[in-house]
Amino acid sequence: MLNSIPSDPMTSLRLFQILSPGDDLGEQRSSVAGANAYRLMLLPATIREAAEVADVILVEMNDALATYQSALVWDDHCGFTVTIERSLDDLLRPWHDAGVNYLSVNIYYDRQPWTDAMESATGLRGRLAEEAPYCQLVSRVDDITLANQQGQLAVAMDIEGMNALNGRVELVQTYYDLGVRHMMIAYNRNNLAGAGCHDQNLGLTDFGCKVIDEMNRVGMVVDCSHTGIRTSLEAMARSAYPVVVSHTSPRALVDHERNITDEQIKSCAQTGGVVGISGVNLFLGADAATPEAVARHIAYVAELVGVEHVGISLDFDPEEHASYESHVESTVMEDVDNEFWPQGSGYDRPAQTLHIRHLPDIARSLMELGFTADELRAILGGNFFRVAKEVWR
Numbered sequence: 001m002l003n004s005i006p007s008d009p010m011t012s013l014r015l016f017q018i019l020s021p022g023d024d025l026g027e028q029r030s031s032v033a034g035a036n037a038y039r040l041m042l043l044p045a046t047i048r049e050a051a052e053v054a055d056v057i058l059v060e061m062n063d064a065l066a067t068y069q070s071a072l073v074w075d076d077h078c079g080f081t082v083t084i085e086r087s088l089d090d091l092l093r094p095w096h097d098a099g100v101n102y103l104s105v106n107i108y109y110d111r112q113p114w115t116d117a118m119e120s121a122t123g124l125r126g127r128l129a130e131e132a133p134y135c136q137l138v139s140r141v142d143d144i145t146l147a148n149q150q151g152q153l154a155v156a157m158d159i160e161g162m163n164a165l166n167g168r169v170e171l172v173q174t175y176y177d178l179g180v181r182h183m184m185i186a187y188n189r190n191n192l193a194g195a196g197c198h199d200q201n202l203g204l205t206d207f208g209c210k211v212i213d214e215m216n217r218v219g220m221v222v223d224c225s226h227t228g229i230r231t232s233l234e235a236m237a238r239s240a241y242p243v244v245v246s247h248t249s250p251r252a253l254v255d256h257e258r259n260i261t262d263e264q265i266k267s268c269a270q271t272g273g274v275v276g277i278s279g280v281n282l283f284l285g286a287d288a289a290t291p292e293a294v295a296r297h298i299a300y301v302a303e304l305v306g307v308e309h310v311g312i313s314l315d316f317d318p319e320e321h322a323s324y325e326s327h328v329e330s331t332v333m334e335d336v337d338n339e340f341w342p343q344g345s346g347y348d349r350p351a352q353t354l355h356i357r358h359l360p361d362i363a364r365s366l367m368e369l370g371f372t373a374d375e376l377r378a379i380l381g382g383n384f385f386r387v388a389k390e391v392w393r
């Protein structure tokens with residue numbers, strides 16, 4: 001066991017003990033008998049919280065956490081969209097506190113007027129430096145490394161559904177220039193480009209084909225989350241570059257239309273792409289969204305197509321994580337929303353998304369399942385980073 005005793009002048013003297021793998025917490029507690037001991041993972045936010053109430057902080061350093069801290073941690077999709085009412089600091093700080101290195105911020109989904117995508121993208125660009133100075137908008141892969149070296153969270157954007165293009169292929173370049181680095185074909189419902197996962201299982205349209213060619217040209221990653229099966233397979237066959245399914249789960253484990261079939265997973269892998277596992281309990285087949293459930297779904301994809309084709313995108317929203325349910329309730333009350341979140345698909349049941357601070361717990365669960373440190377680093381971000389290096393310009 002390593003004892004380091006940095007005193008925090010702001011909060012009076014406290015003892016920090018770093019626990020090694022195999023250390024018994026009970027023993028450590030008795031060695032500091034009488035003190036109010038607090039066990040936690042080595043994340044800045046949890047240390048700050050614990051420092052408020054603890055005399056002694058037992059910092060747990062196990063192999064999984066050590067690996068997490070040495071990894072490039074990549075979240076390819078969050079569950080919020082940028083609006084003027086929401087403070088970027090409130091929205092983005094949890095990722096910074098969790099030690100995440102790269103986050104793709106969602107700026108639009110198909111149910112919105114297409115102009116919202118422009119407003120959100122320009123709003124994020126204009127407000128980020130002031131409201132969340134610990135973030136850095138990136139446009140090239142080298143920018144991610146540079147931002148991380150300066151202790152900053154690298155941020156880019158994504159779009160859920162090609163209604164954002166308003167029927168105009170040339171807008172792909174415009175969104176790319178604004179910072180959008182991946183775009184889904186559809187959001188649950190069919191659109192001008194192809195099919196959504198909760199709609200008629202149609203193929204990629206002529207317009208959809210042109211958009212994919214244009215995305216290949218400008219360096220934007222094609223994303224088949226929320227997309228219908230046939231459209232996904234055709235998009236993966238058409239794209240000359242790796243395709244991702246940023247936030248989903250295997251349908252073999254949970255039979256839900258938002259999840260993807262083994263055929264989709266294999267086709268995605270054949271492009272050199274990555275399947276990101278989301279942290280939403282409805283798609284994980286669990287009452288509660290747990291790190292173990294996410295790890296189980298990751299392990300399934302790794303087993304099917306190889307560990308180099310799986311990642312994590314929790315779809316976490318800081319303002320709704322405790323009550324993802326309330327978002328869903330509001331959506332099923334209006335008729336139009338029944339189209340996007342159809343009745344009978346479980347959206348009216350209590351829902352939950354795993355908090356981003358549990359990423360190290362996912363790492364630990366994966367290690368318990370037998371994944372090595374190198375494999376963990378690939379899953380936590382190396383795989384998505386590889387795709388970006390191949391596709392971004």
Ligand SMILES: [Zn+2]
Nearest residue numbers: 160225226247
């Ligand atoms: Zn989504």
